[in-house]
Amino acid sequence: MKCEHCTRKECSKKTKTDDQENASVDVPSPAQENGEKGEFHKLADAKIFLSDCLACDSCVSAEEGIQVSQQNAKDFFQVLNLNKKCDTSKHRVLAVSVCPQSLPYFAAKFSLSVTDASRRLCGFLKSLGVHYVFDTTIAADFSILESQKEFVRRFRQHNEEEPALPMLTSACPGWVRYAERVLGHPVTPHLCTAKSPQQIMGSLVKDYFARRQNLSPDKIFHVIVAPCYDKKLEALQEDVLTASRGSRGTDCVLTSGEIAQMMEQSDVSVREAALDTLFGNVKEEELRRHDGASSDGYLAHIFRHAAKELFNEDVGEVTYRALRNKDFQEVTLEKSGEVLLRFAAAYGFRNIQNVVLKLKKGKFPYHFVEVLACAGGCLNGRGQAQTADGRTDKALLQKMKGIYADIPVQLPEASTHVQELYQEWLDGTDSPRVQEALHTAYQGPGRPADSRDIKW
Numbered sequence: 137m138k139c140e141h142c143t144r145k146e147c148s149k150k151t152k153t154d155d156q157e158n159a160s161v162d163v164p165s166p167a168q169e170n171g172e173k174g175e176f177h178k179l180a181d182a183k184i185f186l187s188d189c190l191a192c193d194s195c196v197s198a199e200e201g202i203q204v205s206q207q208n209a210k211d212f213f214q215v216l217n218l219n220k221k222c223d224t225s226k227h228r229v230l231a232v233s234v235c236p237q238s239l240p241y242f243a244a245k246f247s248l249s250v251t252d253a254s255r256r257l258c259g260f261l262k263s264l265g266v267h268y269v270f271d272t273t274i275a276a277d278f279s280i281l282e283s284q285k286e287f288v289r290r291f292r293q294h295n296e297e298e299p300a301l302p303m304l305t306s307a308c309p310g311w312v313r314y315a316e317r318v319l320g321h322p323v324t325p326h327l328c329t330a331k332s333p334q335q336i337m338g339s340l341v342k343d344y345f346a347r348r349q350n351l352s353p354d355k356i357f358h359v360i361v362a363p364c365y366d367k368k369l370e371a372l373q374e375d376v377l378t379a380s381r382g383s384r385g386t387d388c389v390l391t392s393g394e395i396a397q398m399m400e401q402s403d404v405s406v407r408e409a410a411l412d413t414l415f416g417n418v419k420e421e422e423l424r425r426h427d428g429a430s431s432d433g434y435l436a437h438i439f440r441h442a443a444k445e446l447f448n449e450d451v452g453e454v455t456y457r458a459l460r461n462k463d464f465q466e467v468t469l470e471k472s473g474e475v476l477l478r479f480a481a482a483y484g485f486r487n488i489q490n491v492v493l494k495l496k497k498g499k500f501p502y503h504f505v506e507v508l509a510c511a512g513g514c515l516n517g518r519g520q521a522q523t524a525d526g527r528t529d530k531a532l533l534q535k536m537k538g539i540y541a542d543i544p545v546q547l548p549e550a551s552t553h554v555q556e557l558y559q560e561w562l563d564g565t566d567s568p569r570v571q572e573a574l575h576t577a578y579q580g581p582g583r584p585a586d587s588r589d590i591k592w
């Protein structure tokens with residue numbers, strides 16, 4: 137049986153299990169059948185996960201395959217080893233940025249508090265020779281703030297002739313790549329143009345931080361530690377022209393699982409260390425997260441902001457209503473029996489398929505949808521929380537959820553660093569620099585979906 141979401145007839149099939157959304161594909165791709173295992177799939181230990189499939193458009197190009205395969209521990213150690221050689225012209229400053237959804241994995245895996253896990257991870261990376269270890273939460277702050285502004289603008293511009301709504305989130309590379317490569321128009325114009333946290337972190341490190349340190353961006357090797365393989369592909373997609381002064385924002389993405397494996401196999405003696413900040417000597421800031429069960433909570437932030445800006449309504453707790461399943465939820469703002477805002481969260485492929493189907497039929501009741509490729513959100517990314525046979529490690533995931541929930545929540549508006557960066561780095565909140573550093577464009581409006589072998 138052909139994988140139902142794939143655009144290539146020859147592509148592999150999917151095992152139906154209770155854990156269907158997260159099931160791995162157990163039949164090799166055509167290339168694999170011919171004995172040429174795709175590099176991307178080799179990375180996932182010869183298993184193709186649904187989120188990978190969403191990302192890979194069956195399959196990645198040969199060039200992308202090579203570049204993705206280079207984003208591994210070997211590539212990382214090559215840079216570390218060059219830094220130990222006498223030829224200083226080849227030395228690079230190594231900066232590692234850790235996604236907030238990765239830290240609970242290290243905490244759960246090593247039975248530590250999230251603060252101790254971050255100190256241990258940071259100490260480990262520094263003992264290997266990494267110079268700076270950052271947290272990407274600040275990049276998510278920018279992404280959420282820009283998404284909030286864009287939603288309000290779209291809501292005000294929306295009309296029947298030129299529909300600006302619904303707005304669909306764009307922080308998940310698995311979903312965005314699928315929308316761009318497979319769905320095309322009419323889906324791509326609905327993608328929020330705010331860059332993802334990973335892309336913004338690339339700009340912060342290779343542009344803001346590089347300037348502060350008086351370094352050329354190509355002298356920095358920037359690694360992201362992320363919960364999924366999809367982010368490796370995202371790192372490749374950055375248009376070099378929009379990248380920081382000709383250098384890609386992210387040079388390499390390693391999954392949390394890949395780093396944990398390095399930690400387990402390493403015999404270096406580790407001294408715990410605090411995370412660095414982009415601002416020089418300020419150290420040991422309290423870890424914080426955004427609202428939302430396991431991702432950066434775009435829905436909750438945009439919902440509250442829109443309710444206030446558009447209808448002068450203060451929303452405290454955001455109340456989710458599960459519809460078809462726990463990964464398809466709805467949130468509404470109602471007044472005198474009228475629905476003012478209708479938002480949804482759609483996680484996992486089946487729910488994404490349902491959203492797109494409704495969108496294509498023109499019967500779409502939502503103003504906004506938070507779309508994530510992984511059922512359950514980013515904590516369930518395929519680069520962490522999985523057993524040796526590629527299934528979700530439910531016990532570990534449960535632990536991670538509890539750890540993540542206990543991290544204090546801070547609104548992106550409350551970050552003084554973010555406000556300072558808007559002024560100091562971006563020349564204000566509405567400047568051309570904001571557009572350049574914090575927004576992106578999508579392929580298209582896309583290759584029309586009907587030109588592809590796709591059946592909904």
Ligand code: SF4
Nearest residue numbers: 308310364510514517
């Ligand atoms: S939902 Fe999160 S973990 Fe899963 S593919 Fe998207 S960004 Fe990666």
